[in-house]
Amino acid sequence: MARKHEQERNDAIKKMIVDAALAICIEDGYKEVTVRRIGERIGYSTGVIYYHFRDKQDIMDCLDQMLDEEVYKTVSALMDPEKSLRENISALYDFTCNLAYNNYEAYRRIFASSRIEGNSYTRSMWLKMFGEWLTAAAKNGEIGVENIDMKARCLLSYILGYNLLFFEINKTDLETSLSEKDAAVNVILNGLLNS
Secondary structure: OHHHHHHHHHHHHHHHHHHHHHHHHHOOOOHHHHHHHHHHHHOOOOOHHHHHOOOOHHHHHHHHHHHHHHHHHHHHHHHHHOOOOHHHHHHHHHHHHHHHHOOOEEEEEEHOOOHHOOOHHHHHHHHHHHHHHHHHHHHOOOOOOOOHHHHHHHHHHHHHHHHHHHHOOOOOHHHHHHHOHHHHHHHHHHHOOOO
16 A cells, blocks of 8 residues: 555656656747756755656656646547547647747747657658548548558658648648648648648
């Protein structure tokens, strides 16, 4: 019983540390996250933080995994196998745009192309989800059944490319991004239909 209580306490402290890191990221940016600032925010010494995590990067890796899992659940909940692929991609587009404008730091941590390409856990999670959507679309006759894995990789590449272009390079506003949704969804669907 004592071990279970200790494990629950340790898990709660780790969650507090990661939540504090995310809050600092959102408020001030990634570069401002330090072990000392996290400790000040939650009222624990840096020694307690180092007991639970090796260093700042270990905390940020845990934060990234937490964000990945939350986004995966959110996006999975948005997707409806009863809806068309167009409607599901449109819902993903809306989610991405709203996240970029309402919580840019979390958006950047989730959709940074270098992080997705360099992190097999994150990449495999997105590819699995896209593969499930495309398999459902193939069963509904919306797209061909061949090359689902390749189509999932293409869909992920498009999402990353769009995000890079519009939110990292051009820095468009939300209204402009949402007004371009139909054109962007058409490009994705045409690519999937013609592959």
